[in-house]
Amino acid sequence: MGFFDKVFKKDKKKEEPKAAPAKQEAPAAAAAPQATGAVEPIGLEMADLGELLPGAPKGGKFKLAIYWAAACGGCDVSLLDTNERILTIGDMADIVMWPIAADGKEKDIEAMEDGAILVSIISGAVRNSENEHMVKLLRKKSKVVVSYGTCACFGGSPALANLVPGEGKEILEYVYQKTPSTANFQADYHAGAPVVPQTSFQAPEGELTLPVFYDTVKTLDQVIDVDYYIPGCPPLQESISQLLKAVADFAYNGVPLPPKGTEVGVTTKTLCEECPRKKENLRIEHIYEPHEIDVKPDVCLMDQGILCLGPATVGGCGARCTKVGQPCRGCYGPTSDVQEHGASVFTAIASMFPIREDDGIIGEDEIVKIMSEVKDPLGYFYAFTLGKSLIKKAVVEGGQ
Ligand code: SF4
Ligand code: SF4
Ligand code: SF4
Numbered sequence: 507m508g509f510f511d512k513v514f515k516k517d518k519k520k521e522e523p524k525a526a527p528a529k530q531e532a533p534a535a536a537a538a539p540q541a542t543g544a545v546e547p548i549g550l551e552m553a554d555l556g557e558l559l560p561g562a563p564k565g566g567k568f569k570l571a572i573y574w575a576a577a578c579g580g581c582d583v584s585l586l587d588t589n590e591r592i593l594t595i596g597d598m599a600d601i602v603m604w605p606i607a608a609d610g611k612e613k614d615i616e617a618m619e620d621g622a623i624l625v626s627i628i629s630g631a632v633r634n635s636e637n638e639h640m641v642k643l644l645r646k647k648s649k650v651v652v653s654y655g656t657c658a659c660f661g662g663s664p665a666l667a668n669l670v671p672g673e674g675k676e677i678l679e680y681v682y683q684k685t686p687s688t689a690n691f692q693a694d695y696h697a698g699a700p701v702v703p704q705t706s707f708q709a710p711e712g713e714l715t716l717p718v719f720y721d722t723v724k725t726l727d728q729v730i731d732v733d734y735y736i737p738g739c740p741p742l743q744e745s746i747s748q749l750l751k752a753v754a755d756f757a758y759n760g761v762p763l764p765p766k767g768t769e770v771g772v773t774t775k776t777l778c779e780e781c782p783r784k785k786e787n788l789r790i791e792h793i794y795e796p797h798e799i800d801v802k803p804d805v806c807l808m809d810q811g812i813l814c815l816g817p818a819t820v821g822g823c824g825a826r827c828t829k830v831g832q833p834c835r836g837c838y839g840p841t842s843d844v845q846e847h848g849a850s851v852f853t854a855i856a857s858m859f860p861i862r863e864d865d866g867i868i869g870e871d872e873i874v875k876i877m878s879e880v881k882d883p884l885g886y887f888y889a890f891t892l893g894k895s896l897i898k899k900a901v902v903e904g905g906q
Contacts, residue, residue: 576634578657584741621649656837682701682702821838839891
């Protein structure tokens with residue numbers, strides 16, 4: 507058995523309940539997609555948005571909301587990557603909220619009937635009370651909610667902050683008082699009374715408030731019911747086209763929406779299976795960063811000692827990173843039969859160390875030495891999916 511076969515398989519008996527969305531009734535109206543039990547990743551039909559959307563649907567434009575929670579903005583930019591096609595999206599939909607591009611107000615959303623928005627596309631993880639309030643509001647007002655991008659689907663890089671032991675206030679203290687720039691600023695201007703964000707401040711004109719910074723970053727479906735998932739950091743333009751085609755088919759022609767829980771833009775296979783690099787299942791005795799060696803163009807990166815999450819990551823991106831010599835970091839998330847993304851890859855890597863009898867003699871010390879070459883293991887193996895991992899969060903117990 508090669509290392510590609512050695513990823514953790516889900517123990518069906520012990521399987522964790524899949525995130526709420528696939529198993530809960532959609533709260534909204536009759537047009538909401540129906541849950542079908544197990545979620546099978548399926549591909550949706552591709553579409554050219556220009557041909558797809560010739561003017562508004564007969565019943566008039568539908569309402570579309572786009573919102574970013576704890577996000578970097580890259581997901582919003584990926585929506586703009588539809589280029590001039592964004593104008594045809596404007597033909598079919600009234601964009602009632604899109605903080606990066608349109609002036610929709612929270613009070614306007616609140617004034618709508620429940621279910622009045624056909625689709626809300628939400629990127630980013632849930633980091634603070636404003637994120638939580640807005641995604642709950644959009645859930646209430648929308649027939650369909652799409653978890654858009656890796657941060658929304660798996661926590662993404664914001665969820666790495668869950669590895670900071672203790673509570674959110676420790677992160678705020680570090681950011682506002684301990685980095686070299688902020689420590690100097692506080693010492694120079696606020697010595698003895700450092701200025702840190704407050705959730706409430708009484709100004710002469712009235713109370714000013716800031717959102718509450720949460721201790722734990724959550725994925726979107728850990729906070730609200732989600733209908734569809736589009737992973738990727740950011741997702742491919744093709745994936746948003748697939749989703750919009752399904753929505754347009756529904757709005758224009760009454761075609762039923764895809765099954766609830768559909769993951770758009772992913773395959774049923776691993777990334778390795780769409781990666782063009784040749785796999786030889788070689789033994790590795792050193793671990794390298796790509797910049798440390800002359801990366802061979804056609805050989806599997808793992809065979810060259812570069813850690814790659816391809817064996818446990820679901821396909822769909824077309825091996826964007828490995829084709830250009832960079833290892834997969836797992837932004838599409840795990841395959842459906844992998845329970846623990848990072849641990850799966852770690853197991854696959856361990857199986858590549860020279861530990862079999864026919865590999866020659868290698869001692870425990872040597873194995874530990876190789877393992878210690880993995881810099882920041884948690885950060886590496888869970889770069890994108892810590893929010894969905896079993897680890898979830900570092901905690902402090904008894905001062906440790
Ligand atoms: S998934 Fe990637 S591009 Fe999208 S918000 Fe998160 S970090 Fe940014
Ligand atoms: S480079 Fe990565 S994705 Fe490609 S075959 Fe090797 S392990 Fe799999
Ligand atoms: S190769 Fe991996 S990290 Fe790169 S885009 Fe694809 S899934 Fe994401």
